[in-house]
Amino acid sequence: MSGKPKIQKFTNIGKLVTRLRDDLTGGNQGFVLLYAYNGTGKTRLSMEFKDAGKRKNKGNPDTLYFNAFTEDLFSWDNDLDNDSARYLRLNAASKFFNGLKDLALEESIGGYLSRYTDFIFDIDYDKWTISFRKDEASYIKVSRGEENIFIWCLFMAICERVIDGAESYAWVEYLYIDDPISSLDDNNAIAVASDLAKLLRRGKDRWKVVLSSHHALFFNVVCNELKKEPHKKYFLHRPECGTTYTLRATDDTPFFHHVATLAEIHKAAEGGKLYTYHFNMLRSIMEKTATFFGYDDFSACIHGVEDEVLYSRALNLLSHGKYAIYQPMEMVNDTKQLFRQILSAFLNRYRFALPDILEQPATTSAPIPTLELKP
Known part of the structure; x- marks a missing residue:
């Protein structure tokens, strides 16, 4: 191996x-x-x-x-x-x-x-x-x-x-x-x-x-x-x-840059330090995934999960704010929880092998909940 x-x-x-x-x-x-x-x-x-x-x-x-x-x-x-x-x-x-x-x-x-x-x-x-x-x-x-x-x-x-x-x-x-x-x-x-x-x-x-x-x-x-x-x-x-x-x-790691971004978002969600621009990053990843699978819209990437309509609307709304990465605003607790649920639904549907980009364990103060996908 x-x-x-x-x-x-x-x-x-x-x-x-x-x-x-x-x-x-x-x-x-x-x-x-x-x-x-x-x-x-x-x-x-x-x-x-x-x-x-x-x-x-x-x-x-x-x-x-x-x-x-x-x-x-x-x-x-x-x-x-x-x-x-x-x-x-x-x-x-x-x-x-x-x-x-x-x-x-x-x-x-x-x-x-x-x-x-x-x-x-x-x-x-x-x-x-x-x-x-x-x-x-x-x-x-x-x-x-x-x-x-x-x-x-x-x-x-x-x-x-x-x-x-x-x-x-x-x-x-x-x-x-x-x-x-x-x-x-x-x-x-x-x-x-x-x-x-x-x-x-x-x-x-x-x-x-x-x-x-x-x-x-x-x-x-x-x-x-x-x-x-x-x-x-x-x-x-x-x-x-x-x-x-x-x-x-990354010579032998196809699409590594896509999943590296996803790994960084996942680490932020686990560690609790979530900022508004993370919605933009997650939407970008979903759009690339949708394109890869031939879907017309990024919302297809969470099709069939519980609260699908809520997640799609929230992601669409919250990823269009004027969020500056150089002056980041931390999400409020309710928004953090919603972000984790959307991310969890996406990762449960698409089983990416996420790299540990920092070679250090992520904190577990705010674990991402596991959602059961509907058939």
Whole structure:
């Protein structure tokens, strides 16, 4: 009988970065793929990874990264006086833009951009600004999602120049990509994931890559596209938002990220620390399960149980609140009990083998009741 995948613990983020770099340099792995929930600290991890490279190389960078800081290199000038000529300003001091002017990236950016949207852009290299137009309208303000996809396309164009051996990016040894698909719908998430995986495969002899994401669909598409390449996959976790990080290898665990979320919810229910956002997490799991079994609605996942109508209505209502994971609100006792009953009904119907993601026993101060399913 094979043992469960080992969970590795790191007492601080620096040790975790060392492990990731060792994974990429100590063997033939070209890719490390990390799945992690929002709030785990993925952005900070990407910056620590970048800083480790600068320390190693006496101040010289070795990592081209895409994360929330990348998006901050762009800022809007909304022409508040005239409300007509709106454009994005670029932070020209950033090394990220080293080859923008000399390498003529417009064609590559446009090639990617046309796959996801229908607006056109113009770059002013004298003013370091980007304007957008669509149909007959010029200097338009694009949506947040469109802005993000444009920045992503620019990053992809830069990566192409890295593969081509452009001198401006000769310093790049690693790519670190963190959650590039904010504000995208699922169709674009799949397209972006597929295009990224193709690009990563093209450059596999040029770079080593870390990719982290909380988006299960995006992550799974990338994993499937890279499955024939040497890589490692991990579930990254930060227990109780502390300073310790854990890595669990998931290479041989299909759909682990789905059941890992369910395991975390189960542990919270047993321990009594239930927050309003747990309803959102449970509904998401039920929707994925319903899709897998071909049901039209998530409520089919608790069909036939006692109080089925009550559970469906409660889950539908309570999973649509404006619940912030960074300012969580603990459920009141009656709501906790209702949550446990819904979760119990779901787990009794679908016998998931839940992993112990923290390798420690859950408390039993508030056990989940067992409900008997009706035939």
